[in-house]
Amino acid sequence: MNPQRLSLSFSSTSYKYRFVQGFIRALKRINRQKLATSLLSRSSPTEIYKRYLKVKSAADASMASAVGLRRAWSRALLQRIRDQERINFGNKYYKYCPAGTRIRGKSTTFTMIRNIKRSSDDRNCKDQESINNGALGWKANELRKLVPGGEAMDMCNLLDETAHYIKCLATQVKLMKRIADFASA
Amino acid sequence: MSSRRSSSRQSGVSMNISDDQITDLVSKLQRLIPEIRNRRSDKVSASKVLQETCNYIRNLHREVDDLSDRLSQLLATTENDSAQAAIIRSLLM
Numbered sequence: 703m704n705p706q707r708l709s710l711s712f713s714s715t716s717y718k719y720r721f722v723q724g725f726i727r728a729l730k731r732i733n734r735q736k737l738a739t740s741l742l743s744r745s746s747p748t749e750i751y752k753r754y755l756k757v758k759s760a761a762d763a764s765m766a767s768a769v770g771l772r773r774a775w776s777r778a779l780l781q782r783i784r785d786q787e788r789i790n791f792g793n794k795y796y797k798y799c800p801a802g803t804r805i806r807g808k809s810t811t812f813t814m815i816r817n818i819k820r821s822s823d824d825r826n827c828k829d830q831e832s833i834n835n836g837a838l839g840w841k842a843n844e845l846r847k848l849v850p851g852g853e854a855m856d857m858c859n860l861l862d863e864t865a866h867y868i869k870c871l872a873t874q875v876k877l878m879k880r881i882a883d884f885a886s887a
Numbered sequence: 888m889s890s891r892r893s894s895s896r897q898s899g900v901s902m903n904i905s906d907d908q909i910t911d912l913v914s915k916l917q918r919l920i921p922e923i924r925n926r927r928s929d930k931v932s933a934s935k936v937l938q939e940t941c942n943y944i945r946n947l948h949r950e951v952d953d954l955s956d957r958l959s960q961l962l963a964t965t966e967n968d969s970a971q972a973a974i975i976r977s978l979l980m
Contacts, residue, residue: 756956757956841938858908886961
């Protein structure tokens, strides 16, 4: 493959590489935890379900980490996973957000909500209300539930973030498939 | 003022929401969704694009779930380091 095209295409090697590295590292960690549990409980349905949740959360977090904090959806996703880990496993499991990484989740959300409320003051803006109440607004609300962090985004940001999110999700699925095929070969 | 400043720092996109901008973004989404791309029709309404986007995202989420399930069962085989190197090499070809 032409190396120049690789660097220009979206699914750049660095995203893929960071995702695969982070994900495989997480899988090894999950496997170690599995081996540390007793032989009896290892294949209980609860343990199997917990492991599935850990793998899924590892995959999502690896992708979000590979993208980094420059996208609203990846920030929101990392924040969500961090909160869930805190609830499920306690404070020592902040794997994906090393100490000192400040995820500006809350302040970003409030800033964006303020933007939505204020946009009707701006004469040059099409009224956010009319966008939200039109036919598009209804579909957009469905989309907001699916895209991490979508709740607090206005229409433009939502569409922009959705496009990037879809590209990353598709890449994630493709790479996970290859890993699974490789592991089962 | 601060809202405009922080929003442009946020996304790099102007906060003036115009119809054109929305149409551009919707058509950008349209190109990404395989369902619509394969139909080769130019006249897809914006709400159809959003609907297909939602469906596509749900499908991808479901695939991630299935693959996570499969991987959690295959866990033991991805352990050793040479396997990891081989995986990374093959994936980035």
